[in-house]
Amino acid sequence: MRDEADPKMSNAWLIIYLIPIFAIIIGLVSLLFSVMLLPTLGPEAALPALVGIFLVPLLALISFVVSIILTYKLVKRRNTHFKRQGFLFEDLISAVKSLATKKKVDVEVGLSSCERTVRETKAEETEKSAALWAILSAVVFLATWYVYYFLMKDFYKHERREDGFWEDISKVLDKCDIKFSAPRRTEILPNRSFVLYLILNIITAGLFGIYWLYVLLKDPNEHFKYHVQIEDELLSTLESLAT
Numbered sequence: 216m217r218d219e220a221d222p223k224m225s226n227a228w229l230i231i232y233l234i235p236i237f238a239i240i241i242g243l244v245s246l247l248f249s250v251m252l253l254p255t256l257g258p259e260a261a262l263p264a265l266v267g268i269f270l271v272p273l274l275a276l277i278s279f280v281v282s283i284i285l286t287y288k289l290v291k292r293r294n295t296h297f298k299r300q301g302f303l304f305e306d307l308i309s310a311v312k313s314l315a316t317k318k319k320v321d322v323e324v325g326l327s328s329c330e331r332t333v334r335e336t337k338a339e340e341t342e343k344s345a346a347l348w349a350i351l352s353a354v355v356f357l358a359t360w361y362v363y364y365f366l367m368k369d370f371y372k373h374e375r376r377e378d379g380f381w382e383d384i385s386k387v388l389d390k391c392d393i394k395f396s397a398p399r400r401t402e403i404l405p406n407r408s409f410v411l412y413l414i415l416n417i418i419t420a421g422l423f424g425i426y427w428l429y430v431l432l433k434d435p436n437e438h439f440k441y442h443v444q445i446e447d448e449l450l451s452t453l454e455s456l457a458t
Contacts, residue, residue: 282352297336301337304333326387
């Protein structure tokens, strides 16, 4: 499920912030050319302005559609990753229980902590409607900030909860004489301040939003890279037991 549930999104999505800028530039340049050519061409000088009048709304429409698609993709991959992670934790707990039973090892205390993490995950990482929030973000500007808020905070809390689970399951596996240690993260998601990001975005008239969106693209991408490492290591460990 990993390739489907954990898609890595390109930084090319940042172009959504450049489209309105292009629209403004095209509009101003078209108007300037019409004014400059008016003395020599007369009514024909209005052609550049007409082109600008046509292109500016077109670019605005493209920006509107792209923003809906982007928000939908960001929220959807949050949902699919959290759901897949929940399945992985549950399956791993079941596998360890079965293994401990065969080896006659008592791991109830250790697994209880893992099971508590799974319960917390189900309670806190509830699914959010990607379609609903994509439409709301396009229609209600404040909704975009809320989407940015829960995307930042949810992934941060998810990663901290996940690290605790890997630590607990490693101890349980060690009791079963199975050596498994989670690889060290090269990129740890920081606890980014939503209030600070919001203030900076307002002060810079939206320009800080380019970096904000970059963070929302990059952080999950780095998180998914770590999953590839730890899941492959886990799979290799389990496969060695089957041989």
